Amino acid sequence: MILPLSASNSRRRANPIYGTPVRDRGTIGGDNIFGVPVRSARDAVDLRKELESAFAADGPVIVEAIVDSREYDEIVLKKDKP
DSSP: OOOHHHHHHHHHTTOOOOOOOOOSSSSSSTTEETTEEEEEESSHHHHHHHHHHHHHSSSOOEEEEOOOTHHHHHHHTOOSOO
């Protein structure tokens, strides 16, 4: 897992992107974190479905929204002066 700003800066400078793998699969901890189920959504339809399911659950649920961090690059790396 890598912070989007670090990845943005590395791509801009044409440096390799480094990260430390902390799990075998998934992005924030696999199927659960400390027993709390993790659900992932990759688009708006999945996000709505997972949120509805999470709010209907009897206990805590983590809903992870997986987004393309390259969109973040356009905002963060935008020059604020012409």
